[in-house]
Amino acid sequence: MDFRLTEEQELLRNSVREFTQQYLEPIAGEIDEEGRYPAEVVAKLAEMDWMGIPYPQEYGGAGADYLSYCIVVEELSRACASTGIILSVHTSLASWPIFQFGTEEQKKKYLVPLCKGEKIGSFCLTEPGAGTDAAAGTTTAVLDGDEYVLNGTKHFITNGPVAGIYIVFAMTDKSKGAKGMSAFIVPREAPGLKVGKHENKMGIRASQTAEIILKDCRIPKENLLGQEGQGYRIAMQTLDGGRIGVAAQALGIAQAALDESVKYSKERVQFGKPISANQAIQWMIANMATDIAAARFLTYYAAWCKDQGLPYSKEAAMAKLFAAETASRHTSKAVQIHGGYGYIKGYKVERLMRDAKITEIYEGTSEVQRMVIAGNLLR
Amino acid sequence: MSGVWVLGERREQTLELLNAGLGLARELGTTVTAFAIQDQGLAKTYIECGADTVYLLGSLAPEQPLEDYVPVIVDVARQKNPDIFLISATPRGKEMAARIAARLGVGLGSECTRLRLDENKSLVMERLMFGGAAVQTVVCLTRPQMATIPPRTFEPAVPLANREGEIIELPAPPAGKVRVLERKPRVQESVDITEARVVVAIGRGVEKQEDIELIQELANVAGGELGCTRPIAEELHWLPENRYLGISGQKIKPDLYIGVGVSGQIQHISGIRDAKVICAINKDENAPIFEAADYGIVGDLYAVVPQLTRELQRVLKK
Amino acid sequence: MPRIITCYKWVKDEADIKVDTSSRQLTLDRVGYKISDYDRNAIEEAVRMQEQHGGSVIAVTVGPPSAKQSLKDALSRGPEEAYFINDPSFAELEPAQTAAILAAVIKGRLEYDLIICGEGSSDLYAQQVGPRLAELLGIPCATYVNKLALEGTRINVERKLDDGIEKISLPLPALVTVLPDINTPRLPGLKQVLAAGKKPVHNIGLKDLGLTCEVTLNTTGILAATMERRRLRFGAGNEDIRKVVDALLKEGVIA
Numbered sequence: 001m002d003f004r005l006t007e008e009q010e011l012l013r014n015s016v017r018e019f020t021q022q023y024l025e026p027i028a029g030e031i032d033e034e035g036r037y038p039a040e041v042v043a044k045l046a047e048m049d050w051m052g053i054p055y056p057q058e059y060g061g062a063g064a065d066y067l068s069y070c071i072v073v074e075e076l077s078r079a080c081a082s083t084g085i086i087l088s089v090h091t092s093l094a095s096w097p098i099f100q101f102g103t104e105e106q107k108k109k110y111l112v113p114l115c116k117g118e119k120i121g122s123f124c125l126t127e128p129g130a131g132t133d134a135a136a137g138t139t140t141a142v143l144d145g146d147e148y149v150l151n152g153t154k155h156f157i158t159n160g161p162v163a164g165i166y167i168v169f170a171m172t173d174k175s176k177g178a179k180g181m182s183a184f185i186v187p188r189e190a191p192g193l194k195v196g197k198h199e200n201k202m203g204i205r206a207s208q209t210a211e212i213i214l215k216d217c218r219i220p221k222e223n224l225l226g227q228e229g230q231g232y233r234i235a236m237q238t239l240d241g242g243r244i245g246v247a248a249q250a251l252g253i254a255q256a257a258l259d260e261s262v263k264y265s266k267e268r269v270q271f272g273k274p275i276s277a278n279q280a281i282q283w284m285i286a287n288m289a290t291d292i293a294a295a296r297f298l299t300y301y302a303a304w305c306k307d308q309g310l311p312y313s314k315e316a317a318m319a320k321l322f323a324a325e326t327a328s329r330h331t332s333k334a335v336q337i338h339g340g341y342g343y344i345k346g347y348k349v350e351r352l353m354r355d356a357k358i359t360e361i362y363e364g365t366s367e368v369q370r371m372v373i374a375g376n377l378l379r
Numbered sequence: 380m381s382g383v384w385v386l387g388e389r390r391e392q393t394l395e396l397l398n399a400g401l402g403l404a405r406e407l408g409t410t411v412t413a414f415a416i417q418d419q420g421l422a423k424t425y426i427e428c429g430a431d432t433v434y435l436l437g438s439l440a441p442e443q444p445l446e447d448y449v450p451v452i453v454d455v456a457r458q459k460n461p462d463i464f465l466i467s468a469t470p471r472g473k474e475m476a477a478r479i480a481a482r483l484g485v486g487l488g489s490e491c492t493r494l495r496l497d498e499n500k501s502l503v504m505e506r507l508m509f510g511g512a513a514v515q516t517v518v519c520l521t522r523p524q525m526a527t528i529p530p531r532t533f534e535p536a537v538p539l540a541n542r543e544g545e546i547i548e549l550p551a552p553p554a555g556k557v558r559v560l561e562r563k564p565r566v567q568e569s570v571d572i573t574e575a576r577v578v579v580a581i582g583r584g585v586e587k588q589e590d591i592e593l594i595q596e597l598a599n600v601a602g603g604e605l606g607c608t609r610p611i612a613e614e615l616h617w618l619p620e621n622r623y624l625g626i627s628g629q630k631i632k633p634d635l636y637i638g639v640g641v642s643g644q645i646q647h648i649s650g651i652r653d654a655k656v657i658c659a660i661n662k663d664e665n666a667p668i669f670e671a672a673d674y675g676i677v678g679d680l681y682a683v684v685p686q687l688t689r690e691l692q693r694v695l696k697k
Numbered sequence: 698m699p700r701i702i703t704c705y706k707w708v709k710d711e712a713d714i715k716v717d718t719s720s721r722q723l724t725l726d727r728v729g730y731k732i733s734d735y736d737r738n739a740i741e742e743a744v745r746m747q748e749q750h751g752g753s754v755i756a757v758t759v760g761p762p763s764a765k766q767s768l769k770d771a772l773s774r775g776p777e778e779a780y781f782i783n784d785p786s787f788a789e790l791e792p793a794q795t796a797a798i799l800a801a802v803i804k805g806r807l808e809y810d811l812i813i814c815g816e817g818s819s820d821l822y823a824q825q826v827g828p829r830l831a832e833l834l835g836i837p838c839a840t841y842v843n844k845l846a847l848e849g850t851r852i853n854v855e856r857k858l859d860d861g862i863e864k865i866s867l868p869l870p871a872l873v874t875v876l877p878d879i880n881t882p883r884l885p886g887l888k889q890v891l892a893a894g895k896k897p898v899h900n901i902g903l904k905d906l907g908l909t910c911e912v913t914l915n916t917t918g919i920l921a922a923t924m925e926r927r928r929l930r931f932g933a934g935n936e937d938i939r940k941v942v943d944a945l946l947k948e949g950v951i952a
């Protein structure tokens with residue numbers, strides 16, 4: 001057993017830290033406030049070869065492992081959780097299904113621009129009536145000659161307004177329920193694809209979330225990903241990997257909360273001594289650090305399982321569940337440590353607390369993670 | 380052994396080193412030798428100010444760099460075996476010192492800010508390391524004991540009565556391999572920040588270049604000059620480079636330093652450490668500058684500076 | 698096509714140093730290490746020159762065996778091979794020793810047109826290794842350079858000095874030490890990081906050098922720099938500002 005990262009992973013972590021210091025920390029508060037997508041930063045992520053980290057260089061990726069990808073999401077999220085999820089959805093929800101289930105042509109045409117960061121990816125599963133129960137979706141795809149025609153509305157779609165490539169799930173045979181769902185690669189230019197309402201969110205405000213409206217949206221039939229009827233399986237397997245990314249995002253948020261709390265509690269003086277001299281504060285910090293360490297092990301372990309070709313569905317669910325709840329709980333504690341200041345905009349912990357909550361919701365709520373874990377155990 | 384030698388790139392630095400050298404020579408019971416560059420008049424001044432011997436370095440051709448003196452100086456040093464050799468830590472001085480030390484095969488203490496003799500009469504030198512976070516004490520095990528000394532570390536030596544000394548002319552050095560193509564003197568500013576009694580330094584907390592006016596007013600009322608942090612000069616170019624303070628910029632010793640929107644990283648603090656009083660205005664109560672300040676005002680500079688200016692105006696009746 | 702050598706030092710990150718205020722001792726056991734800031738500019742300049750003119754870039758470092766960690770970092774920044782001169786006794790070298798070791802390695806083994814060093818190291822900042830190395834190799838040098846241009850068999854440089862700019866021309870082979878504002882070192886991309894491990898590294902030990910490095914400078918102490926300050930805090934209210942002004946008047950620093 002070796003708990004050390006490789007030299008390459010350490011170097012990568014250092015370069016992400018320098019990157020965030022230089023490009024993200026200075027703007028993170030501002031883009032959150034304005035709800036502005038940091039296009040200039042995303043362009044730089046591509047220059048750093050971070051838009052296709054775990055994919056082979058022949059497809060424009062960096063050819064590194066999933067753990068490296070986690071490190072990047074973690075460190076980006078430590079500075080700006082919005083940027084963390086932009087990269088995570090792009091990499092593990094949009095690029096991965098093409099890499100895993102796509103034909104060689106599909107990979108050349110769609111995975112390469114995604115990995116190079118020339119196009120941003122997004123993943124369209126959720127519908128107004130189909131959240132946790134994703135199989136209840138009503139979006140349909142009908143084969144018409146050489147084309148599929150898609151109709152329906154997806155919502156809460158991360159990267160929706162900025163994406164060039166959408167992975168869309170639609171029913172090709174409603175009568176079969178989950179087994180009647182199929183996955184499609186839909187380019188932005190496809191006629192009939194429209195970006196609908198943008199959501200005004202509580203947190204991760206710099207990542208863009210919107211409705212994607214498909215109205216007689218026509219795509220060539222070669223854009224079917226995998227086989228007809230495989231859609232639900234593709235979605236679930238994709239989410240298994242995505243959850244490791246969200247776990248890394250939550251980990252970064254929690255780590256930032258700890259960093260801020262340590263710094264602040266040593267400096268803030270009340271009753272003539274720094275507040276860190278109080279055991280009440282010390283315990284909060286000790287608990288925080290311990291949970292973060294545990295979350296990190298779970299997350300890295302899930303990534304390692306994936307890299308080793310071992311099953312990782314349960315591991316990913318555990319990592320996401322624990323990391324997300326750690327982030328939520330401890331960003332709230334971090335605000336507590338900051339007292340009134342922590343409640344005021346401009347203090348980083350205020351943003352962290354708002355950002356943390358989403359990690360318990362998307363890519364499967366915490367309840368869903370527990371269902372996955374239990375399902376694995378009680379099979 | 381031939382005592383304490385001093386080499387300064389210019390007059391004022393030579394006088395400062397002479398002062399330091401005279402103190403050491405007195406304790407050692409030895410003589411002081413200075414180098415004068417090309418100028419007989421300077422050589423006489425150095426003798427008036429305490430040098431026993433002056434080596435007058437011969438003239439350089441216009442395209443010869445100052446560093447061409449290295450072989451000439453090394454030759455006399457080999458013949459005469461000085462005990463201590465102090466060189467001014469100007470950029471050229473530092474290069475020359477390192478090359479002289481390499482040729483003589485001896486150690487060199489760089490940018491030493493304090494000198495003393497220990498019980499064995501060895502030169503003990505103090506210098507900063509780790510960006511100014513620590514003081515390193517070093518002793519040379521070889522002779523001459525060499526050190527470079529930053530300008531203004533010592534007060535200049537003053538003329539003494541009835542001084543006599545010997546001026547020895549050294550040959551002009553032959554041209555080396557390096558050719559000077561052009562010298563662009565720095566546009567001399569009317570004020571020298573290192574001389575100012577009050578320095579108000581701006582940092583990146585100042586948002587726009589126009590806002591400097593606000594700080595300038597404060598400086599005017601306080602009777603001071605504007606300084607800045609490195610990013611203000613080197614990245615934003617809002618103030619000339621000789622206005623930035625720190626380990627790689629100017630080191631100042633004013634009565635009062637006021638940092639406005641300066642975070643107070645160690646590299647900056649190293650340049651202001653010797654200020655008598657340090658005052659800081661920063662909106663981040665955790666900014667490291669408060670650790671280094673006597674008077675820390677936690678607040679937005681855009682609110683604090685005008686208030687402070689008004690209050691100073693009031694009490695100083697300006 | 699210039700054959701370039703760039704020298705760098707693996708140093709303690711001063712930002713990690715903790716101080717015990719009462720004893721003035723430095724706590725160094727948890728410090729991280731980094732490529733000295735100024736040397737990053739040196740590596741970057743070498744790589745830029747290669748991008749412009751072709752040729753080759755070799756990175757050379759002298760340090761204890763633990764400095765092995767620096768190699769992939771350095772190589773990810775662009776040089777195509779590295780020389781790692783290491784010995785347990787190389788942990789706290791003085792500039793004269795480092796220069797002597799570098800000279801011994803370069804003389805016998807490497808052909809070069811240009812050597813680029815940082816102006817000084819971010820730990821000791823003695824600013825000696827560059828010019829000393831030039832002397833030991835018997836080549837011309839230019840220190841404090843913030844612009845360089847290769848012109849055939851010469852290199853023309855701008856030195857930024859305390860009294861202005863000096864433009865000088867040196868015949869190759871030559872050595873320059875560069876200032877931090879000569880360039881902004883790029884952050885290595887992930888592919889560069891992964892490729893670094895595949896680049897050749899030449900390990901050289903003390904006994905391969907046949908050199909004894911005399912100590913000429915003895916460090917007798919390292920203590921935290923002290924700064925006795927009052928550390929009084931005030932708010933931004935009128936009352937507080939008045940108190941500060943009063944205090945400054947009493948100190949006699951404004952009049």
Ligand SMILES: Cc1cc2nc3c(=O)[nH]c(=O)nc-3n(C[C@H](O)[C@H](O)[C@H](O)COP(=O)(O)OP(=O)(O)OC[C@H]3O[C@@H](n4cnc5c(N)ncnc54)[C@H](O)[C@@H]3O)c2cc1C
Pocket residue numbers: 089122123124125126130131132133155156157158159201209358361362363364365366367368
């Ligand atoms: C900011 C943001 C970004 C998003 N990005 C994307 C995206 O890029 N692509 C995409 O497809 N979707 C995205 N989503 C959708 C997200 O994945 C869903 O919101 C999530 O899966 C929950 O679905 P729901 O909102 O419909 O909640 P519901 O499914 O209505 O759940 C409501 C509550 O009921 C609980 N619950 C539901 N069913 C059960 C059950 N069987 N047992 C126990 N408890 C249950 C849930 O855990 C939750 O607490 C995003 C959402 C947000 C807010």
Ligand SMILES: Cc1cc2nc3c(=O)[nH]c(=O)nc-3n(C[C@H](O)[C@H](O)[C@H](O)COP(=O)(O)OP(=O)(O)OC[C@H]3O[C@@H](n4cnc5c(N)ncnc54)[C@H](O)[C@@H]3O)c2cc1C
Pocket residue numbers: 581582583584585607608609610611623624625626627628639640641642643644645646647650660661662663666678679680681734735819
């Ligand atoms: C090898 C090396 C050598 C260096 N040498 C030097 C040197 O010689 N000199 C030097 O200065 N630096 C030097 N630096 C850089 C140094 O490390 C710092 O980066 C620099 O000093 C920071 O400058 P700053 O305080 O202006 O900016 P920042 O660190 O960005 O600080 C800005 C400050 O302004 C405050 N602020 C923002 N808005 C307001 C407001 N409205 N009101 C009040 N406060 C506000 C912020 O809280 C913050 O503390 C060196 C660095 C290295 C690596």
